[in-house]
Amino acid sequence: METQTQFFRDTWAEINLDHLYENVKNIKGHIPEEVNVFAVVKANAYGHGDVQTSLTALAAGAHGVAVAFLDEAISLRRGGITSPILVLGATRAKDVQIAARLDISLTVFQREWLVEAGGQLSEGDHLNLHIKCDTGMGRVGVRTVEELKGIEKNIHAHPQFGLEGIFTHFATADELNDDYLDEQLKRFEHMLEQLDSLPVYIHSSNSAAALRKTNTLFNAVRVGIAMYGLTPSMEMKPELPFPLKEVFSLHARLIHTKELGAGEKISYGATYETQGTEWIGTIPIGYADGWLRKLQGQDVLVEGKRVPIVGRICMDQCMIRLPEYRPTGTRVTLIGNQGADTVSMDEIAGKLDTINYEIPCIISTRVPRIYIRNGEPTEVSNKLLSTGIQRQWENNDQFDE
Numbered sequence: 001m002e003t004q005t006q007f008f009r010d011t012w013a014e015i016n017l018d019h020l021y022e023n024v025k026n027i028k029g030h031i032p033e034e035v036n037v038f039a040v041v042k043a044n045a046y047g048h049g050d051v052q053t054s055l056t057a058l059a060a061g062a063h064g065v066a067v068a069f070l071d072e073a074i075s076l077r078r079g080g081i082t083s084p085i086l087v088l089g090a091t092r093a094k095d096v097q098i099a100a101r102l103d104i105s106l107t108v109f110q111r112e113w114l115v116e117a118g119g120q121l122s123e124g125d126h127l128n129l130h131i132k133c134d135t136g137m138g139r140v141g142v143r144t145v146e147e148l149k150g151i152e153k154n155i156h157a158h159p160q161f162g163l164e165g166i167f168t169h170f171a172t173a174d175e176l177n178d179d180y181l182d183e184q185l186k187r188f189e190h191m192l193e194q195l196d197s198l199p200v201y202i203h204s205s206n207s208a209a210a211l212r213k214t215n216t217l218f219n220a221v222r223v224g225i226a227m228y229g230l231t232p233s234m235e236m237k238p239e240l241p242f243p244l245k246e247v248f249s250l251h252a253r254l255i256h257t258k259e260l261g262a263g264e265k266i267s268y269g270a271t272y273e274t275q276g277t278e279w280i281g282t283i284p285i286g287y288a289d290g291w292l293r294k295l296q297g298q299d300v301l302v303e304g305k306r307v308p309i310v311g312r313i314c315m316d317q318c319m320i321r322l323p324e325y326r327p328t329g330t331r332v333t334l335i336g337n338q339g340a341d342t343v344s345m346d347e348i349a350g351k352l353d354t355i356n357y358e359i360p361c362i363i364s365t366r367v368p369r370i371y372i373r374n375g376e377p378t379e380v381s382n383k384l385l386s387t388g389i390q391r392q393w394e395n396n397d398q399f400d401e
């Protein structure tokens with residue numbers, strides 16, 4: 001695992017693995033015991049850290065993990081994840097041998113792909129496949145029974161392939177009106193009826209369906225957003241069957257504080273002007289960290305109280321208006337709790353006119369992640385310093401030319 005134990009910057013994200021564990025336990029408790037949970041950890045676990053998230057979800061009872069791309073699956077195997085891993089997205093047929101050798105299950109939805117993939121495998125290889133059905137998401141998947149049967153036949157005809165699963169994905173599970181979901185479910189059930197025999201895993205539910213529905217569970221669910229403690233939609237928020245605990249929080253420390261008289265301007269474009277005597281603090285986070293310029297005016301928490309970001313957000317820094325002098329080093333919380341107040345992911349998503357899913361994904365890998373276990377910081381993942389030169393420096397105390 002490419003993690004480092006240190007960072008040199010007063011900006012970090014805290015990943016509360018205790019909350020993640022509790023969310024997975026609650027999800028497990030909400031669905032029948034025989035339904036397997038695949039923890040969706042694509043996109044570096046929605047920005048939370050793929051290996052740490054996977055280990056915690058598996059410890060809490062997840063059966064396996066799911067990612068979007070083969071690279072993500074390989075990264076997990078390299079990080080020591082030995083559970084079932086499913087790649088949900090497309091993999092190039094010419095790349096299947098590495099998947100077979102690392103026991104990574106792939107998704108198939110084209111017959112020609114099987115023909116080409118079969119040609120890449122040697123006699124001793126075995127590749128597990130899940131057939132993706134497009135029942136109305138319109139993304140990837142087989143849409144007709146003919147396509148489905150063609151793929152099933154081809155898988156069974158090829159000794160190196162194993163038909164391990166079949167699945168679909170809902171487009172509207174996070175909406176309370178079930179009409180479209182029911183239509184998708186009907187199409188999926190029709191496809192299942194056409195198979196000669198059912199594979200080990202049959203799955204259709206994302207978080208929203210797993211939390212809200214009982215007739216979509218089959219024998220496995222693919223849970224992402226709820227595991228991270230976030231609601232699948234604002235519509236669902238009042239209906240959640242148990243409280244979700246946010247896993248990701250974002251923090252910085254004041255690197256500079258100054259008192260300005262009235263009429264002084266702040267940041268690019270000089271768009272903010274002090275109205276009277278004001279204390280202005282600077283924090284080392286900016287749009288290159290995913291703290292986007294549109295967050296100008298957003299509140300952050302200092303000593304448990306809300307204070308606004310003033311002036312334009314720069315690439316690496318932004319300014320906040322403090323109620324009074326605060327020393328360098330004062331903790332500033334941009335997402336999360338401080339004292340009695342909270343800035344939630346949903347608040348930030350609202351400010352950015354987007355969904356909560358996007359927020360942890362866009363907090364860039366320049367921001368180190370500190371992992372909290374049993375209430376204690378245990379590990380730091382700093383992608384920036386996971387380079388050869390850093391490892392060399394740590395070993396030899398010097399840089400090579």
Ligand code: PMH
Pocket residue numbers: 040088169205206207208222223224225226232357
């Ligand atoms: N299964 C598939 C195929 C997915 O694409 C996703 C999430 C999930 C399960 C997990 O969904 P959840 O996080 O709502 O539980 N995929 C995406 C996506 O492509 N854009 O946003 C979420």
